[in-house]
Amino acid sequence: MKIKFRNIINxxxxxxxxxxxxxxxxxxxDTGRKLIWNDEFNxxxxxxxxxxxxxxxxxxxxxxxxQFYTKNRLENARMEKGNLVIEAKKENWEKNKYTSARLLTKxxxxxxxxxxxxxxxxxxxxxxxxxxxxxxxxxxxxPDDGELDIMxxxxxxxxxxxxxxxxxxxxxxxxxxKTDTLFVKDAxxxxxxxxxxxxxxxxxxxxxxxxxxxxxxxxxxxxSWPFDQPYFIILNLAVGGFWGGKEGIDNSVFPQKYYIxxxxxxxxx
Numbered sequence: 001m002k003i004k005f006r007n008i009i010n011x012x013x014x015x016x017x018x019x020x021x022x023x024x025x026x027x028x029x030d031t032g033r034k035l036i037w038n039d040e041f042n043x044x045x046x047x048x049x050x051x052x053x054x055x056x057x058x059x060x061x062x063x064x065x066x067q068f069y070t071k072n073r074l075e076n077a078r079m080e081k082g083n084l085v086i087e088a089k090k091e092n093w094e095k096n097k098y099t100s101a102r103l104l105t106k107x108x109x110x111x112x113x114x115x116x117x118x119x120x121x122x123x124x125x126x127x128x129x130x131x132x133x134x135x136x137x138x139x140x141x142x143p144d145d146g147e148l149d150i151m152x153x154x155x156x157x158x159x160x161x162x163x164x165x166x167x168x169x170x171x172x173x174x175x176x177x178k179t180d181t182l183f184v185k186d187a188x189x190x191x192x193x194x195x196x197x198x199x200x201x202x203x204x205x206x207x208x209x210x211x212x213x214x215x216x217x218x219x220x221x222x223x224s225w226p227f228d229q230p231y232f233i234i235l236n237l238a239v240g241g242f243w244g245g246k247e248g249i250d251n252s253v254f255p256q257k258y259y260i261x262x263x264x265x266x267x268x269x
Contacts, residue, residue, distance in 0.1 A: 125253025129244025
């Protein structure tokens with residue numbers, strides 16, 4: 001419901017609401033949640049090693065990806081002008097034709113329930129596959145222990161942002177994954193905030209406060225809801241893969257940069 005600004009002023013002046021419970025200013029701090037972890041990427045050089053680890057290698061990582069994920073290499077992951085830049089490059093590296101980076105907080109930070117906010121600008125071009133996602137700190141078997149995909153974007157389908165969960169009962173291997181999509185026409189031109197709210201009852205995913213995906217804990221079983229345990233955060237830019245490379249890789253688009261302005265994690269007080 002839209003309310004004109006002058007009507008808000010009139011309401012305040014008339015004293016319809018008690019002044020003790022009404023704040024007519026638009027900058028009231030959010031007292032319902034507490035910032036428990038963040039990275040603003042305000043430094044220069046390699047990402048903060050106290051906050052981030054790397055997955056490395058060119059094994060395809062189960063998704064038949066074409067890149068080699070490097071470690072501590074500025075060309076693929078660096079802080080620059082207040083952003084984390086993950087860059088995918090067309091170059092030969094240990095029998096792979098591309099390089100990129102996959103950063104994760106595993107072993108350094110994990111949490112159970114809360115809100116994750118990531119402000120990011122996405123790469124574009126056929127063959128790119130950036131993501132913001134989470135997995136269990138105690139992952140033993142995928143997908144049994146769960147995966148939450150807050151944002152995935154495949155370059156051959158520009159602007160379509162996907163959010164999903166994968167569990168033993170619901171996953172893409174069986175074609176039963178729970179997922180939804182929102183079109184963001186300028187996802188690669190402007191920064192947007194990708195957010196997940198996670199409670200014992202449900203997971204909700206937003207883009208710029210527009211909710212487009214909800215997964216509820218209806219069945220009360222580990223096979224459908226393994227999300228009652230600590231999870232860590234992953235940021236990566238894949239090249240190709242069974243989904244990202246479904247329509248091939250356009251080598252002319254590289255290098256491609258994935259910009260992350262900040263990552264913030266809140267918990268309810």
